[in-house]
Amino acid sequence: MSCAHPHNTPPGSQVWLTPPHVLAALGPFDLDPCAAPEPRPWPTATHHFVEAPGEDGDGLAREWFGRVFLNPPYARSVIGNWMAKMAAHGRGGGRGIALVFARTDTAWFQRDVFGGADAALFLEGRLYFHHPDGRRARANAGAASVLAAYGRNDADLLACCGLAGRFAPITLPRFVPALLRRRTWREAVSEWMALQDGPATIEALYRALAGTATARRNRHARAKIRQTLQRGPFERLGRGLWRLEGTPCS
Numbered sequence: 366m367s368c369a370h371p372h373n374t375p376p377g378s379q380v381w382l383t384p385p386h387v388l389a390a391l392g393p394f395d396l397d398p399c400a401a402p403e404p405r406p407w408p409t410a411t412h413h414f415v416e417a418p419g420e421d422g423d424g425l426a427r428e429w430f431g432r433v434f435l436n437p438p439y440a441r442s443v444i445g446n447w448m449a450k451m452a453a454h455g456r457g458g459g460r461g462i463a464l465v466f467a468r469t470d471t472a473w474f475q476r477d478v479f480g481g482a483d484a485a486l487f488l489e490g491r492l493y494f495h496h497p498d499g500r501r502a503r504a505n506a507g508a509a510s511v512l513a514a515y516g517r518n519d520a521d522l523l524a525c526c527g528l529a530g531r532f533a534p535i536t537l538p539r540f541v542p543a544l545l546r547r548r549t550w551r552e553a554v555s556e557w558m559a560l561q562d563g564p565a566t567i568e569a570l571y572r573a574l575a576g577t578a579t580a581r582r583n584r585h586a587r588a589k590i591r592q593t594l595q596r597g598p599f600e601r602l603g604r605g606l607w608r609l610e611g612t613p614c615s
């Protein structure tokens with residue numbers, strides 16, 4: 366693998382892995398259409414398409430499904446095609462999140478993020494991507510990164526994922542007005558839990574609510590969250606794992 370800086374990467378399929386803390390804040394995902402070849406140090410989704418000779422080895426040509434995580438090959442010659450497919454996936458009722466450089470001046474960014482996504486989170490600082498064996502790169506990515514959400518649920522999740530940066534709605538997500546509104550703890554926890562596809566960890570809940578008006582007003586936000594969960598309507602499924610009563614267990 367080339368040691369080229371991701372931002373200045375030459376054409377070709379460079380393998381730069383998404384930092385695990387980003388995946389932990391945003392996942393789980395159904396599909397990574399351009400996953401690192403095996404063995405990979407951690408999964409990015411339940412299903413991985415990997416590059417290989419033949420049509421079946423082209424994640425761009427195959428049909429995408431479910432909640433997609435896309436950290437596409439960076440080469441100028443191909444990134445627009447991947448982003449166009451992500452935007453089309455969103456328009457077709459699919460959902461997901463793309464991690465790309467914040468190259469707001471490019472044609473693909475204008476068309477497929479500003480013109481195709483529901484929201485963006487411009488990350489604070491620069492990410493450190495990882496090598497295929499899991500080692501963190503010594504240098505940061507060399508440029509700012511942005512997460513683009515496709516589908517309103519993903520926009521809502523991005524708004525409260527807890528990653529540091531500036532959230533920018535592109536279409537108006539449902540959860541954003543709620544973020545700004547003063548809510549009771551029960552409302553804040555219930556609304557976020559209702560957006561999850563299944564049970565959620567208490568750590569994810571801490572992160573999600575950290576930026577809300579409700580949590581910012583209270584120095585003991587974590588204790589309030591624990592107390593709120595105990596009082597219901599929530600059910601503890603295991604250590605640190607909770608669900609909203611009446612929602613699926615898995």
Ligand SMILES: C[S@@+](CC[C@H](N)C(=O)[O-])C[C@H]1O[C@@H](n2cnc3c(N)ncnc32)[C@H](O)[C@@H]1O
Pocket residue numbers: 378379380381382383397398399400401402409414415416417422423424425435436437438439
């Ligand atoms: C920036 S890396 C991201 C890896 C992984 N998605 C992640 O986020 O950790 C880009 C990946 O795209 C893969 N790739 C490039 N062209 C591809 C293609 N046509 N089909 C599937 N994967 C491809 C490369 O093997 C590489 O792992």
